[in-house]
Amino acid sequence: MGKQRVDRSSWIEAASLPLLLLVWQLLAMLADHRLFPTPFEVFREIWHLATERYLLEDLGKTLGRAALAFVASMTIGIAIGGALGRARTLDRLFSSWILIGLNIPAIVVAIACYIWLGLSEFALILAVTINKTPLVAVTMREGVRALDTGLTELAQAYRVPFLRRMRLFLVPQLMPFVLTSARTGLSLIWKIVLVFEVLGSDGGVGFRIGVYFQNFDITGILAYTLAFMAVVIAFEYFVMRPLERRVLGWRQA
């Protein structure tokens, strides 16, 4: 009975994407306009761009930028969030900084970075990092605040050495918060990297979409978007979900 239900739900999940493509195909056929290409035309364009143009190179550039910004914002955000969660005084002192960081429009940060640092790779990655870090810091601050004081006391009572305490007691408690930050962070970074590339860069998915936009080439825009989405979805299924199962599997017990 239970197995049947699982089988059915996985079939439904598997049917989700084909259904989307089918709806798209039908709408494109109904519209019958050059600005609304069918999925088939878009896939053909992806193949063309990947084999004869710059799609793979652009994807590599964008993913590299996203990865660097992700690592930087996670590292800095975890450190800041940890400090804010531990020290009330620091939290009070910097709470309005965090609030500003969370609410400042991403585009303002990007423009400011480009004006101050020029249209450089560093400026782009810094702008993305500045946008993302407050979100990580806030999540990690909550994680540190939620640490189980009973387990801390247990480790103290048994004189568990510092490194062992970190590895077995602290890190596993923080992992759900790290993964939440990583997931929300990635979804944010994917989006803002593209916007910042449109604003100013020498290549990448966003840059290319900006060029296609100027030419009103919707097939090219969708081809790049779809290729990028494929990478994001693959990352979700082949990296994030297995990692989550591995790290948080105990929660199902």
Add this chain to the structure above:
Amino acid sequence: MAPSIAVSIDIRAKRFEGATGLLLDGLRLDVSEGEVLALVGPSGVGKSSLLRMIAGLDADFDGQITVFGQPASEAGPPGFVFQDPRLLPWLGAAANIRAVSPATTMSEAVSLLGEMGLSGFETALPGSLSGGMQRRVALARALAVQPRLLLLDEPFVSIDRKLVRELHDVIGRIAEQRRPTMILVSHDLEDAARLADRVIQLQGRPARIIAETRVETRRADRNPARLLEIVAQLDEGSGE
């Protein structure tokens, strides 16, 4: 030869955390090596606070506690069973034992779990164990550090009588076979009557010792009828 002193307590003053007034004031107490001492009293009297001080978890008091001749915070780790099992939910039962006691091998952890009647549950996550099983894992964990001092903070609270009797048997067996010095905190005279060599009853604020009773009957001979007599004797001692 008189048994040597395992724990020596001399507290001149212990204040409430975040409140005015004294929790403990002029409490002096020695616990002999191998003795099972029960500290009994109503909730909030300071029994658990005293246990935390003995474990070296709270040094914010005026006075001195030594454990086997060393200041409590510098003494080796006691075995500590908290009110709640405090198991790491992401580790299996045996791994929970080894988390606090890296020197314990996997086979020793498995053997300790077997002693607690938990054979076959070595890799079971705490979330899949019943409350009673979790408490037995916590006991096995406390024994893994081969403690000379075992501290039990209300280990029978919020569990059914059948399980309480099972845990009484397990702890009684530990007292007889391993003979650590044990300090048991409870609000229930029956727990004390069942397990302790000596019962100290605390009451008031600041807490003071209102009765000290030595239980002469061997643990093995404390049948239900005898237990009732001991409880009555403890009741009488406390003037209740």
